[in-house]
Amino acid sequence: MSALLNHRLAVPAVLIVLVALLPLVLPSSFYLRIATLVWISAFAVIGLNLLMGYAGQVSLGHAGFFGIGAYAAAVLPAQLGVPGIFAVVIGAVASALIAYLVGRPILRLKGHYLAVATLGFGILVAMVINNEAWITGGPDGIAVASLGIKKLLKSAFGLKVKTAELWYWIAGAMLVVGAWVAVNLVDSPTGRALRAVHDSEIAARVAGIDVARMKLVVFVVSAVYAALAGSALALFNGFITPDTAGFLHSIELVTMVVLGGMGSILGSVVGAAVLVVLPQLLTMFHDYEHLLLGLLMMVFMIFLRAGIVPGLRALVAGRGAA
Amino acid sequence: MTLKLTNLLGAAAVSVAALSMGALAASADTIKIGTVLSATGPASFLGDPEMKTLELYVKEINAAGGVDGNELELVAYDSGVDASKARTFATRLVEEDEVVAVVGGSTTGTTMAMIPVFEDAEIPFISLAGAVVIIDPVKKWVFKTPHTDRMACEKIFEDMQKRGISKVGMISGTGGFGKSMRDQCLDVAGNYDVEIIADETYGAKDSDMTPQLTNIKNTEGLEAVVNPGFGQGPAIVTRNYKQLGIDVPLYQSHGVASKSFIELAGDAAEGVRLPAAALLVADKLPDDDPQKSVVVGYKDKYEGATGEPVSTFGGHAYDGLMMLVEAIKRAGSADPAAIRDEIEKTSGFMGTAGVVNMSADDHLGLDLTAFRMLEVKNGDWTIAE
Known part of the structure; x- marks a missing residue:
């Protein structure tokens, strides 16, 4: 059982089954939308989890990359006539470049300097988006032109799909591919080097690992994940506001990582699912919504300290042994 | 540990039970209207008085016998300033709660994110946000109450x-x-x-x-x-x-x-x-001002019920709700399309923001007075x- 769970393809396989079967039990496009939001968030969280769970670095400005992806998909087609799909690629490349420039000097230092630098970076991105209203639409947000996939499907194959269904499959596919890439990265020499860095930087350095370079690679990768997730959200919603790039969203992403379990790809999905679905469940408590959300997170953190997925796995393993 | 885990599961079961009971509570001859507001977060200065106003007046309308004898039910969600969340709640109002009309959207961002949902579902939507882009160009199902x-x-x-x-x-x-x-x-x-x-x-x-x-x-x-x-x-x-x-x-x-x-x-x-x-x-309006009774009435009621000073934002919610209720009365049914047509025909409605005269090319209907x-x-x- 545990050998099977630890296999490299186990996580993507679980996700494929989940994504494929879920629509059968979801009664309406409202639920499809929630699931789509979970997949998109989970995609960004997987990237951040690589950074936090494997390289041992925290980014407090990941929503900045998310925002760059989102606004690339919104602004480039509207202002410069760039086709949507290229805009997504440009957003991802721009995020990678910025992550490289920010990360290169900082990741040579030991300790949590990256957290402070990314904190500033995230706030900067949000400020630019808020202030440069002539490009970004400012605090009121901006509409995002659709990719035209729906039209294409209709004219080429005569297929008529709802936006909610279409994006459920796109986001689901993104998640599976994202998880697959992440699992492979973790299982590669880079991943093993990273884990060594996470355990002890000095030992890793002695073993001949270029610690700074390893951290930089992961930081860039995680920025690309966030940017792609941002583009997906923008295209899915058709409208985007600056709080997507805001500090609170950064914190939300970090919370998803910690809640689901650092260093667990499946945990990233669970963490995203909990934080996207819970507010919907708690609406009936209305006035106490935030209180209950906080309380539940405290309960999770007290009883499943390593995060939900690793915590439950340890519980199951513990019981098996006893 | 086992015990604690059982407790957790118990709590989960209770919340699921509460969920299904909430779904059952709605009975047949209620008119369901929805709202999504920024009641918490940075825009709560808008959403909080709006939420309180809607709750206060829906309660009062029901106490007075409802709309043509039908009880109003308000389905309210708090989106903060998160446009994506607002859109999710909008989808929920349409798909799950099956509301016949919506009064809400505290900020321009949340309003703009929700508009496509209501346009697709053909549900009338009265926005409480400021920007002129909401109704210019005119969208068939979208109206707004605040001046621009x-x-x-x-x-x-x-x-x-x-x-x-x-x-x-x-x-x-x-x-x-x-x-x-x-x-x-x-x-x-x-x-x-x-x-x-x-x-x-x-x-x-x-x-x-x-x-x-x-x-x-x-x-x-x-x-x-x-x-x-x-x-x-x-x-x-x-x-x-x-x-x-x-x-x-x-x-x-x-x-x-x-x-x-x-x-x-x-x-x-x-x-x-x-x-x-x-x-x-x-209080300073001359007694013969046609708007005086409306604004004094709203001010006294709101301040009496909440103990907080009245704000124009709550007034926008009052205008939206009252305009909607009158449209439902005129339509004589809770059919979204009929309600929409009647909202568009609103004329001479006296609200806290002024006199509203809507038309097919003006979904705001306010003038400089x-x-x-x-x-x-x-x-x-x-x-x-």
């Missing part, structure tokens, strides 16, 4: 025209409100033969606007100054204005139409003019017209 920045600019320029002022300096906040209003003012100035001869801005956290005001003061031929802005910036502008001894009239925007502005600006506020909704001066030009005298508002 553009109208505030027009009101100010109209007043200037009456006083024979044509050369105007402008100092604007760089926040969303100030920026949007600045653009609108620049856009309509020409219609009133007003020329903007100085155009300065200040940041949200600036604590001294003397340099910008000095520039404006030194501009040749200056006859008045307008300050589109929100929060404490305009109060600082007003004080600096006095300190520099600028003696031409100063106009503030409807964004500072609250008592705290006069408190912050102190003596310097004397003589400052600004356009505002009648709600702010409810919606605004009153106020002047600060002896530390209080007076009506300047």
Whole structure:
């Protein structure tokens, strides 16, 4: 059982089954939308989890990359006539470049300097988006032109799909591919080097690992994940506001990582699912919504300290042994 | 550990049970209306009074026998300022709650994110947000109640025209409100033969606007100054204005139409003019003013029920709800399409924002009488017209 769970393809396989079967039990496009939001968030969280769970670095400005992806998909087609799909690629490349420039000097230092630098970076991105209203639409947000996939499907194959269904499959596919890439990265020499860095930087350095370079690679990768997730959200919603790039969203992403379990790809999905679905469940408590959300997170953190997925796995393993 | 885990599962089971009970509670002859507001978070100054107003009046309408004998049910969600969340709740109102109409959307961002959902589902939506893009171009299923920045600019320029002022300096906040209003003012100035001869801005956290005001003061031929802005910036502008001894009239925007502005600006506020909704001066309206009974009625009810001072934002929610209820009554059914047609036919409706006359090309329906030009005298508002 545990050998099977630890296999490299186990996580993507679980996700494929989940994504494929879920629509059968979801009664309406409202639920499809929630699931789509979970997949998109989970995609960004997987990237951040690589950074936090494997390289041992925290980014407090990941929503900045998310925002760059989102606004690339919104602004480039509207202002410069760039086709949507290229805009997504440009957003991802721009995020990678910025992550490289920010990360290169900082990741040579030991300790949590990256957290402070990314904190500033995230706030900067949000400020630019808020202030440069002539490009970004400012605090009121901006509409995002659709990719035209729906039209294409209709004219080429005569297929008529709802936006909610279409994006459920796109986001689901993104998640599976994202998880697959992440699992492979973790299982590669880079991943093993990273884990060594996470355990002890000095030992890793002695073993001949270029610690700074390893951290930089992961930081860039995680920025690309966030940017792609941002583009997906923008295209899915058709409208985007600056709080997507805001500090609170950064914190939300970090919370998803910690809640689901650092260093667990499946945990990233669970963490995203909990934080996207819970507010919907708690609406009936209305006035106490935030209180209950906080309380539940405290309960999770007290009883499943390593995060939900690793915590439950340890519980199951513990019981098996006893 | 086992015990604790069982507790957790128990809690989960309870919440699932609560969920299904909530779904069962709705009975057959209730009219379900929905709302998504920014009741918490940075825009709660908008969403909180709106939420309280809707809850208060839905309760009151039901106590008085409902709409044509049918009980109103309000399905309310709090989206914060998160546009994506607002859109999720909008989908939920349409798909799960099956509401017949929606009054909500505290901010322009959340409103714009929700519009496609209601347009697709063909559910009438009355927005409570400010920007003119919501109803211009006209969207079949979307209406709004608050006056726009553009109208505030027009009101100010109209007043200037009456006083024979044509050369105007402008100092604007760089926040969303100030920026949007600045653009609108620049856009309509020409219609009133007003020329903007100085155009300065200040940041949200600036604590001294003397340099910008000095520039404006030194501009040749200056006859008045307008300050589109929100929060404490305009109060600082007003004080600096006095300190520099600028003696031409100063106009503030409807964004500072609250008592705290006069408190912050102190003596310097004397003589400052600004356009505002009648709600702010409810008690000072002459008795023969047709709007007086509506605004005094709302003010007394809201302040009595919540113990908080009335705000124009709650008034927007009142207008939206009442317009909707009247449309449902006229339609004689809870069919969304029939309700939409009747909202569009709204005419002569007296709300807190003014008289509303909607039409197929005007989904706002307010004219400039919606605004009153106020002047600060002896530390209080007076009506300047």
